[in-house]
Structures are given as C-alpha cells and as structure tokens.
Amino acid sequence: MRTERRLRQPRWLLVAVPACSLVFAFFASGVVLLATGHDALSSYRLIFDAAFLNSGALGQTLIAATPLAFTGLAAAAAFRMRLFNIGGEGQLYVGAITAAAAGLYLGGKGGPSAFAIAAMVAAGCAGGAVWGLIPGILRAFFKTNEIITSLMLNYVAAYLLTYLIFNTQSYWRETKGFNATVFPTGKTLPDSALWPGATIHLRGGIVLPLGAGIAVLVAVLLWALYSRTRFGLEAQVLGDSPRAARYAGIRTRRKILAVMAISGAIAGLGGASQVGDFRHTLDADPNGLQKQYYGYTGIVVAALARYNPFAVVLVAFLVGGLQNAGNTLQGADFPSGLVGVMQGIILFSALGGELLVRYRVRFGRAAESAIPPATEPAA
Amino acid sequence: MQTTEEERRGADGAPPPPAVAMRGITKRFPGVVANERVDFEAAAGEVHALLGENGAGKSTLSNILTGLYRPDDGEIFVDGRQVHFHAPRDALEAGISMVHQHFRLVEPFTVAENVVLGDHRGEGRTFRLRHRAIELRVAGLSARYGLAVDPRARIWQLSLGEQQRVEILKALYREARILILDEPTAVLTPQEAEVLFGTMRGMAAEGRTVIFISHKLHEVKAVADRVTVLRGGRSLATVPAAEATPRSLAALMVGRELGGGGETRARAPGDVVLQLDGVWTQGDRGDAAVRGASLVVRSGEIVAVGGVAGNGQRELAETIAGMRAPSKGSVRIGTRLLRGGDPRAAIAAGIAYVPEDRLGTGVAPSLSIASNLVLKSYRGPSASRGPFLRLGRIRANAVELIRRYRIAAPGPAAPARLLSGGNLQKVVLAREFSGQPRLLLAASPTRGLDVGAIETVHAYVRDAAAEGVAVLLISEDLDEILTLADRIAVMYEGAIVGETTRAEASVEELGLLMAGGQDPRAD
Numbered sequence: 001m002r003t004e005r006r007l008r009q010p011r012w013l014l015v016a017v018p019a020c021s022l023v024f025a026f027f028a029s030g031v032v033l034l035a036t037g038h039d040a041l042s043s044y045r046l047i048f049d050a051a052f053l054n055s056g057a058l059g060q061t062l063i064a065a066t067p068l069a070f071t072g073l074a075a076a077a078a079f080r081m082r083l084f085n086i087g088g089e090g091q092l093y094v095g096a097i098t099a100a101a102a103g104l105y106l107g108g109k110g111g112p113s114a115f116a117i118a119a120m121v122a123a124g125c126a127g128g129a130v131w132g133l134i135p136g137i138l139r140a141f142f143k144t145n146e147i148i149t150s151l152m153l154n155y156v157a158a159y160l161l162t163y164l165i166f167n168t169q170s171y172w173r174e175t176k177g178f179n180a181t182v183f184p185t186g187k188t189l190p191d192s193a194l195w196p197g198a199t200i201h202l203r204g205g206i207v208l209p210l211g212a213g214i215a216v217l218v219a220v221l222l223w224a225l226y227s228r229t230r231f232g233l234e235a236q237v238l239g240d241s242p243r244a245a246r247y248a249g250i251r252t253r254r255k256i257l258a259v260m261a262i263s264g265a266i267a268g269l270g271g272a273s274q275v276g277d278f279r280h281t282l283d284a285d286p287n288g289l290q291k292q293y294y295g296y297t298g299i300v301v302a303a304l305a306r307y308n309p310f311a312v313v314l315v316a317f318l319v320g321g322l323q324n325a326g327n328t329l330q331g332a333d334f335p336s337g338l339v340g341v342m343q344g345i346i347l348f349s350a351l352g353g354e355l356l357v358r359y360r361v362r363f364g365r366a367a368e369s370a371i372p373p374a375t376e377p378a379a
Numbered sequence: 380m381q382t383t384e385e386e387r388r389g390a391d392g393a394p395p396p397p398a399v400a401m402r403g404i405t406k407r408f409p410g411v412v413a414n415e416r417v418d419f420e421a422a423a424g425e426v427h428a429l430l431g432e433n434g435a436g437k438s439t440l441s442n443i444l445t446g447l448y449r450p451d452d453g454e455i456f457v458d459g460r461q462v463h464f465h466a467p468r469d470a471l472e473a474g475i476s477m478v479h480q481h482f483r484l485v486e487p488f489t490v491a492e493n494v495v496l497g498d499h500r501g502e503g504r505t506f507r508l509r510h511r512a513i514e515l516r517v518a519g520l521s522a523r524y525g526l527a528v529d530p531r532a533r534i535w536q537l538s539l540g541e542q543q544r545v546e547i548l549k550a551l552y553r554e555a556r557i558l559i560l561d562e563p564t565a566v567l568t569p570q571e572a573e574v575l576f577g578t579m580r581g582m583a584a585e586g587r588t589v590i591f592i593s594h595k596l597h598e599v600k601a602v603a604d605r606v607t608v609l610r611g612g613r614s615l616a617t618v619p620a621a622e623a624t625p626r627s628l629a630a631l632m633v634g635r636e637l638g639g640g641g642e643t644r645a646r647a648p649g650d651v652v653l654q655l656d657g658v659w660t661q662g663d664r665g666d667a668a669v670r671g672a673s674l675v676v677r678s679g680e681i682v683a684v685g686g687v688a689g690n691g692q693r694e695l696a697e698t699i700a701g702m703r704a705p706s707k708g709s710v711r712i713g714t715r716l717l718r719g720g721d722p723r724a725a726i727a728a729g730i731a732y733v734p735e736d737r738l739g740t741g742v743a744p745s746l747s748i749a750s751n752l753v754l755k756s757y758r759g760p761s762a763s764r765g766p767f768l769r770l771g772r773i774r775a776n777a778v779e780l781i782r783r784y785r786i787a788a789p790g791p792a793a794p795a796r797l798l799s800g801g802n803l804q805k806v807v808l809a810r811e812f813s814g815q816p817r818l819l820l821a822a823s824p825t826r827g828l829d830v831g832a833i834e835t836v837h838a839y840v841r842d843a844a845a846e847g848v849a850v851l852l853i854s855e856d857l858d859e860i861l862t863l864a865d866r867i868a869v870m871y872e873g874a875i876v877g878e879t880t881r882a883e884a885s886v887e888e889l890g891l892l893m894a895g896g897q898d899p900r901a902d
Contacts, residue, residue, distance in 0.1 A: 229766045233750060233757055240743040246702055247732070247740050248754045249723030 021353035051321030065320025070270025071298025081239035087150030089295025090157030095268025098127030107193025128268015136260025165284035186282035195276035211273030396459030404453035428603035446470035476550035629890030649678030652849035658708035670873035683864035701725030731816035749777035801832030
C-alpha cells in the first residue's frame with residue numbers, strides 16, 4: 001500500500017471527505033463512549049441538547065464560540081499565507097489588556113457609551129497587532145521562524161497579564177474594597193464601557209453578544225480582503241510561491257508585516273470582546289482566561305475550516321457547542337475529559353481526511369516506471 | 380582484475396572482455412526518448428569519458444548502469460557476463476558505484492560513518508560500530524589514493540571537494556571495480572580538479588574502470604583514455620582521447636549543420652535598449668557567478684547567450700530582471716540606469732522576463748490562470764481600481780489571452796499547475812507580451828517542451844523582435860540559438876568569452892567556446 005499525490009482534486013471530494021471524516025469521528029468516539037460504559041447514541045443526544053436545544057444552551061454556546069471565532073479567524077488570516085502565527089493566545093491577552101485600559105479610562109469619563117466601546121475595539125486591535133508584529137518583524141528582517149517566536153511570546157503575554165494584576169499595583173488592578181485585600185482582581189469596567197448584546201426571545205432568551213456580531217463582520221471583511229483586493233492577490237502569491245512573488249515585484253517584507261499585524265489584530269479583538277462582552281474586567285485568574293486556551297483551539301478551528309473565514313465562524317459555533325456541552329454535562333456520570341477526547345478524535349479524522357483529498361491510496365506493488373517496458377511479459 | 384597495462388593493450392591474443400558493455404540500450408520517458416540504441420563499452424584499467432551536451436542522455440545511461448532505471452530494451456554485460464539489475468543494490472554487488480553530482484551523504488555523520496553506511500559486509504554488518512577499526516581503514520584508503528580527508532570530521536564541516544572525496548572513498552571501501560563520476564569537476568576548483576584527475580588515473584592503474592561524465596573538453600583530453608560521445612540520446616562514436624582534438628570533439632558533441640531553420644532578417648537593429656557594463660553578480664553559494672559581463676541588445680534584435688548550464692547564465696538573467704543585485708557594474712535600459720535588485724523597477728522599465736523555472740517563479744502554481752495572467756499588471760487600471768481587483772476584467776483578460784494564445788486550459792479559474800509545460804509557457808509568454816515590453820528576456824524558454832510548442836514559442840519570440848522589442852535569449856540549446864539569434868555571445872564560468880554574428884558563427888567554434896576551449900583561433 002502506498003500513497004501518491006493527486007493531480008486533480010475532484011470537487012465532490014471536498015465535500016465527501018469531510019463528511020465521511022465526521023461520520024468516522026462519531027463512530028470512533030462511540031467506541032470510546034461504549035468502552036467507558038456510556039450509551040453512545042443517548043450520549044450524543046445529551047451533548048446535542050446541552051449544546052443547542054436546552055433552555056439557555058444556545059446563549060452559552062455563543063459565549064464559548066465567540067472567542068474561538070476570533071482566534072480561528074486570526075489563525076486563518078496568517079496560515080492562508082503560510083505564516084504560521086501560533087501566537088493567537090498571547091495576542092488575545094494583549095488585546096484584552098489594551099482594551100481593558102481603554103474601557104477603564106474612557107468608561108469612567110462619562111462620555112457616550114458607543115465612544116468607549118469603539119475605543120476598546122480599536123485598542124484591542126492595536127494591542128494584538130503590536131504583539132503579532134514582533135514575530136512578523138523577526139521573520140521579515142531576520143528570517144526567524146515565526147512558529148517559535150509567536151509561541152514563546154504567548155508565555156510572555158501570559159506573564160505580563162499575571163504581573164499586571166498579581167505583582168504590581170497597576171492601573172488594571174482593583175485596590176479598593178474588601179475583596180481587593182483578600183484576592184487580587186482586576187478593576188470592573190464602568191457600565192458605559194460594557195458591550196451590549198441583542199436579546200432574542202426564544203428558548204428562554206438568547207443573548208447575541210456584540211463580539212459575535214463583530215466576528216461575523218470580520219469574517220466578511222477578511223474574505224473580501226483575500227479574494228477581492230490587490231493585497232489579497234499579493235498575499236496569495238506570496239503564500240503560494242515566494243519566488244513568484246519576488247518575480248512579480250511584490251514587496252515581500254511589507255506583506256509579511258501586514259499579515260501578521262492583521263492576524264494579531266483579530267486575535268486582539270477576541271481579547272477586547274472577552275473584556276467588554278463577558279468578563280468585564282482584566283481577568284488574570286489562573287483558572288480564568290488563561291485556562292481557556294482560546295488561541296490554540298482557534299488554530300484547530302481554522303484548520304478544520306480549511307482557513308475559509310465563513311467556515312471558521314461555522315466551525316467555531318460547532319466547537320463552541322461541544323465545549324459548552326462538556327461544561328454543562330461534566331460530573332460523575334460524564335467526565336469532563338470525554339468531550340476533549342471527542343474533539344481530539346474529530347480533529348484527527350478531519351486532518352486524516354485532508355490527506356485523502358490531496359493524496360490517493362493505492363494498493364499493490366508499485367509500477368516500476370511510467371511506461372511499462374515493452375520487453376516485459378504481460379503478467 | 381589482475382590485468383596489467385601491457386596485457387590490456389596487447390595487440391596479440393584474444394582481448395579480455397570489456398569490464399562494462401552496454402548494447403542497444405533504449406530508455407523512453409513519457410514524451411522523450413532519453414537513450415536510443417546506445418552502445419557503450421569500457422575496459423578495465425581505463426578512464427573512459429562520456430561526453431555530451433545537457434540532455435544528451437549521459438545521466439540516463441549512467442542511471443541504467445547503476446540499476447536506478449531499467450532499460451526498455453538492450454543488454455548489459457559486466458566482465459563478459461550478462462547482468463540484469465533490478466535495483467541499485469544489484470549494481471553495487473556487481474562492483475558498480477557512482478558518485479552523483481548531488482552527494483548522497485548524511486550531514487551530521489562522520490566521514491567514517493558515511494563510508495560504512497549501507498555496506499552490509501564486514502564492519503557495516505555488526506550491530507555495534509567499531510569506530511576505531513573503520514576509521515583506520517578509511518584513513519588507509521585515503522592515504523593510498525591521495526584522498527585527503529579526516530575520517531572523524533562530520534560531513535557538514537567539509538567543503539564540497541572534500542565531500543566528493545568521501546563519496547569516492549565510499550565506492551573504494553565497497554571495492555567498486557567500475558566507478559562512475561557524474562560531472563565531478565563542477566564543484567571543484569581547478570587545483571582540486573587536478574588532484575582528482577590524479578586519483579582517477581591511480582584507480583585506473585589498479586585495473587578499475589573509471590567512467591567520467593563531462594562536457595568540458597580540456598578535462599576529457601587531460602584525463603581520459605577513450606571518449607564516447609552522446610548526442611540526442613544516441614551514441615555517436617568512441618575515439619581514443621589522444622587522437623581527438625577539442626575541435627573534433629566539439630564538432631561531434633554539437634554536430635549539426637549550420638544555417639537551415641532561421642531566415643535572415645534584412646532590417647537593421649534600432650536603438651540600444653539593454654546595456655550591460657562589467658556586471659558582477661554573486662551566485663547562491665556566495666561566489667561570483669557572473670564575472671564582468673558586458674553586452675548590448677538593440678531594439679528589434681535577438682541576441683543569444685549560449686553556454687553550458689551553470690556558467691552564470693541564470694544569474695545574469697536574474698540580475699537584469701532585478702531579482703539579484705549586481706555587486707559591480709551597471710545595467711541600463713535605454714539611457715536610464717536600472718535600480719539593482721528591484722524586480723518592480725525592472726517591470727516598470729519594460730523588461731519582460733520568461734524565467735527558466737516556469738512553475739514556481741514564472742507562475743504561482745496554486746493560483747488561477749486568470750490571476751497568473753495579471754501577475755505583473757494587477758497594479759494597473761486594467762486589473763484594479765484603488766485597492767480592489769476588477770475581477771470581471773481579470774477574467775475577461777484571461778478568456779481573451781487563452782483564446783489568442785490557444786492555451787489548452789480547463790478555464791480561467793483553473794489552477795496553473797494543472798497545465799502542461801507548453802501551455803504553462805504560453806501563460807507566461809501571453810502575460811509578458813501583453814505588458815508591451817521594451818526588452819524580452821527569455822531564459823531557456825523551450826526547455827522540456829515538445830516540438831510543436833517549441834515552434835510556437837520561437838514564433839512569438841520572432842514576432843516580438845519584428846515589432847521592435849529587444850530580445851535577449853539565454854539558452855543551452857545551440858539549435859535554438861542558431862535558429863533565432865542575430866548575434867551570439869557565449870558564457871563560460873561567468874564571463875562572456877566570445878561574441879559573433881550568426882552569419883559568421885561556426886558550430887565548432889561555439890562548441891569550443893562553450894566547453895572552455897579558450898580562443899578557437901589560437902590552435
């Protein structure tokens with residue numbers, strides 16, 4: 001048995017293979033569920049209900065999905081150009097820090113709420129972009145591997161976050177009140193800096209957070225950027241073949257910087273949304289924001305979506321649902337690790353399926369040359 | 380094996396069977412016949428040169444002899460016995476080893492480790508490597524053959540010349556009786572080459588057969604006993620090196636009638652479009668690949684730069700196209716100095732460039748044909764408005780060019796990598812011509828194309844010149860050069876060693892210049 005590259009990728013494969021991968025994943029997960037003493041079908045039913053159907057479930061799913069949409073889009077924006085920005089996690093933290101600063105500062109001034117929120121969005125973008133530009137500059141000017149540098153900067157960002165709340169009397173830290181003396185926390189945002197959500201009166205009320213709307217908008221913008229603009233064409237050429245890009249007179253370094261900044265900005269927006277939509281404070285709790293690994297899960301989301309912005313939003317919603325179900329169902333009867341196992345199996349089969357789109361598997365002995373020798377007797 | 384010089388050259392008695400004999404070897408690849416009824420014979424104790432241009436079939440023949448390919452037809456004999464090689468290992472066991480142009484060495488391993496790697500007799504067979512014993516044996520071999528290299532050094536620490544010695548040691552360690560060296564001097568300095576020739580003669584003196592693949596005439600003259608010349612996949616002649624002159628070898632190697640194909644154009648060339656003055660450029664390895672090249676191309680004129688691949692032509696083309704910055708000298712378009720190392724400046728100056736590497740440089744493989752057709756013009760109003768692409772126009776442009784250039788494509792949206800070589804080249808040409816260039820720079824524009832596609836490309840190049848475009852054609856194919864060019868310059872080791880008009884060109888002289896045979900008029 002051996003694999004060979006496909007010259008053409010039939011269109012039907014692009015649909016059939018992911019679908020089969022998903023079916024296979026559910027089958028394999030079913031084996032795990034059975035082995036741990038659960039009824040597979042009723043477990044799936046339980047997960048589906050907890051993710052999407054139960055009262056309030058959809059709202060919780062949206063809360064889980066929104067940051068994944070941002071980090072997924074951030075990864076897609078860079079990976080599409082073969083810039084492997086693994087730093088979504090750190091860029092999200094820095095975006096949260098800058099957005100919290102903007103919210104705390106402007107929200108307290110008593111200006112219009114929209115102004116404070118817009119400033120938070122801009123600050124989140126800027127913070128993430130700066131953090132993404134660091135590996136970008138290193139890559140563009142010193143040919144440093146951006147995978148390593150962006151990954152390492154995640155730790156730097158995490159320590160910065162912890163430092164701002166735990167180790168210093170910073171602007172972000174709550175210093176007044178009884179609670180502040182018991183356990184260090186961030187200042188709570190003033191009301192005018194809180195992001196509004198649209199409430200849909202359905203199944204016990206679903207709150208559509210502002211961040212979710214922004215994520216969809218970003219997906220549309222990203223799609224337009226890559227498929228409708230000169231910038232997108234240049235980025236595609238560079239991602240496909242750096243030599244061809246140089247040949248076409250594309251300014252390679254600037255493109256690398258721009259793409260890393262855009263990717264970082266989107267992840268930073270995810271951080272701003274965490275502060276404005278959900279947490280309302282700069283959350284440095286070891287079991288809080290830092291325990292969610294939104295940046296890393298976002299890479300998985302982007303890979304499953306094949307870096308298509310619209311697919312990223314959809315996949316983020318599904319993965320968010322799965323995570324939400326895991327949180328809701330976790331208990332003695334349904335260990336929290338089980339959902340993680342399922343996620344892993346889904347990812348594995350999706351990536352395995354990807355291989356089948358690009359390669360075909362052949363059985364039997366390899367032919368010796370493209371044209372069989374004329375003298376060889378017919379077998 | 381034990382034959383001495385006298386016995387081998389002895390006039391009387393039955394001659395011993397040749398160490399290697401290949402008879403009627405034919406090997407076809409899709410679309411090309413790489414070897415056609417090739418006969419080749421080499422005796423024990425001789426250095427036998429295999430001479431030919433690029434694509435003459437030298438590599439295919441040696442790959443067949445080392446068991447990498449199986450011939451479609453023909454027989455191979457080693458020491459008079461017929462052999463059938465099913466895999467490289469069979470050839471190794473028959474005592475045939477090859478030193479490839481690109482070395483097969485494990486960089487982090489030591490010299491001694493590389494030498495025993497893959498050997499399944501003696502030291503290589505034991506589970507635990509006895510480093511001392513192996514190192515001693517390798518040191519012994521290297522002293523005996525003058526192959527100075529430290530057995531404990533790691534490969535990545537060695538120069539290319541030293542790595543080559545390791546490859547030869549590998550073959551000697553395996554007691555190869557027939558050793559093939561594929562263009563071994565390409566990576567050597569002249570002094571290193573001299574040392575290598577000494578080693579080759581030493582090995583031959585012991586009764587081994589050394590097959591030396593080359594296209595440099597003076598080297599062949601210097602080291603070989605006999606020469607077999609290949610051209611266009613056929614073996615032409617085997618001659619004793621002592622009786623051959625560089626001129627006769629060049630004629631055999633290139634061997635074709637002058638004239639024929641190209642019609643002469645009476646029109647006089649116009650203004651100077653491209654002017655190179657003493658251009659020096661660094662190659663990828665940091666050495667000087669172009670050494671002081673000066674050249675003028677006028678409007679409406681086709682100037683060809685000929686030469687064997689790897690003599691600086693690619694770097695020269697890339698310098699003119701702005702993909703490499705010259706370290707010395709200047710490139711002018713018209714009277715204006717071209718900014719070095721800036722492809723966009725070159726495009727703006729009206730230089731159209733058909734690169735040697737079509738897929739990967741000339742086009743972005745995964746992008747659509749339509750996108751590739753605007754790869755150089757997307758900044759202009761025909762393809763974009765402000766930051767936005769005009770997708771309708773880009774598509775219409777693609778449909779129009781696909782029709783006009785008869786590009787066989789599934790459609791404008793299909794990725795470029797699906798196209799065949801000829802159609803890919805049409806995409807590049809269509810794009811480059813649609814920019815209405817002043818200078819067309821074409822590097823090996825017909826390499827790998829079939830006859831029909833070659834004709835098409837030639838016709839486009841002629842049309843461009845007829846419209847007043849200055850054409851600089853860089854090619855290793857003398858046929859092509861003689862068909863198209865008005866003037867011919869030859870590059871050898873980074874310098875332009877001769878320039879002539881087509882009317883005055885003789886194949887022998889061009890061949891001699893290409894092979895580094897100094898001034899042809901001198902002998």
